Amino acid sequence: MRLEAAERFARGQNAEAVARELRVTSRSVRRWRREWHAPPAEGLADKVCTARQLGSLWVLHLTEEQIASVAYAFYLRSMGGSLAEANRFGRQYGVAYRATGSHGSLRLIRLP
Numbered sequence: 001m002r003l004e005a006a007e008r009f010a011r012g013q014n015a016e017a018v019a020r021e022l023r024v025t026s027r028s029v030r031r032w033r034r035e036w037h038a039p040p041a042e043g044l045a046d047k048v049c050t051a052r053q054l055g056s057l058w059v060l061h062l063t064e065e066q067i068a069s070v071a072y073a074f075y076l077r078s079m080g081g082s083l084a085e086a087n088r089f090g091r092q093y094g095v096a097y098r099a100t101g102s103h104g105s106l107r108l109i110r111l112p
Contacts, residue, residue, distance in 0.1 A: 094111045
């Protein structure tokens with residue numbers, strides 16, 4: 001359902017129209033949209049530009065905040081495609097974004 005909402009936003013529909021068509025509250029739709037518009041962590045673009053390649057892997061030195069930002073980006077990407085990248089990142093760094101509770105709000109969680 002959230003993927004449908006994201007596609008409708010991309011086509012220029014407003015929150016009320018999306019909520020009406022998906023039969024959810026406009027408050028939920030506005031919350032989803034707010035969650036999707038989180039800006040990347042400060043300095044992340046600079047770190048990506050200075051990454052170096054080691055064999056087939058890329059080496060990045062990220063802060064906790066930047067790691068959380070990347071986890072969020074992978075979560076958003078997984079909504080419209082494959083979960084493989086998000087799962088691989090989660091295993092490697094031990095963090096992921098997951099929908100929690102009955103409202104499906106997003107939270108950064110630490111993985112075991």
